[in-house]
Amino acid sequence: MTVNPYPLDPERDLELVRDVDVAPELVWRAWTEPELLKQWFAPAPFAVTACTLDLRPGGEFSFTMRTPEGDEFPNGGCFLDVVEGERLVFTECLSAGFRPRHAEIPMTAILELTPNGSGGTTYRAVAIHLDAEGQKAHEEMGFHDGWGAALDQLVALMSKA
Numbered sequence: 053m054t055v056n057p058y059p060l061d062p063e064r065d066l067e068l069v070r071d072v073d074v075a076p077e078l079v080w081r082a083w084t085e086p087e088l089l090k091q092w093f094a095p096a097p098f099a100v101t102a103c104t105l106d107l108r109p110g111g112e113f114s115f116t117m118r119t120p121e122g123d124e125f126p127n128g129g130c131f132l133d134v135v136e137g138e139r140l141v142f143t144e145c146l147s148a149g150f151r152p153r154h155a156e157i158p159m160t161a162i163l164e165l166t167p168n169g170s171g172g173t174t175y176r177a178v179a180i181h182l183d184a185e186g187q188k189a190h191e192e193m194g195f196h197d198g199w200g201a202a203l204d205q206l207v208a209l210m211s212k213a
Contacts, residue, residue: 058162058178064187066179066195070203073172076165078210080137083163089115092209095201102126107134112148128153132160139164157190158182175203 060067072079082088086103094100094117101124102116114128130148133141140163144155164176177199181187 057164057176058180060178061180063184064181066181066187066191068175068177068196068199068203070175070200071168071170071172072175072203072207073170074207074210075171076137076167076173078213079165079173079175079206081213082206082210083140088209092205093202094118095198096205106148107131109133110148110150113142129155137165157186157193159186159190177203 082092084105084107086105089105090100090103093103093115097120099118100115101118102114104112104114106112109131111131111134112128113131114126116124116126118124127144128147129142129144130146130150131140131142132146133139141160143160145153145158145160147153158181160180162176162178162180164178166174166176168174179187179190179195179199181190
């Protein structure tokens, strides 16, 4: 890994770390190809109906999530850092071109992918919050269950690739 892992702040950050039996390059594809991301990013029975990924600092990261009842919620943000095959950093606090935007629970996410030595990936996702209240609200919204279920869907999808 060419980047240093993000040091966790337990008061303001949430973390999901798992070893998965999918090669890092396949996990990277699942995160960086819109048609693949739409298939796994929302924990079922939610769905992603639209996705834009402009993989460069300042590039757009947006998606629309549909609830089981059919309500749609657009989400937006921008990439802050992109290290091919290893790391993605994006935030909901900025839109494309680093333009400030309002976010319900302001968050920056870091995805770190490391080969685990057995052909799979050590997958680390960190959600960074402004304060402890934001961290608690995101945790109570179901961060671990939701991001974990989405990761299970990514693994199932890319295991077929």
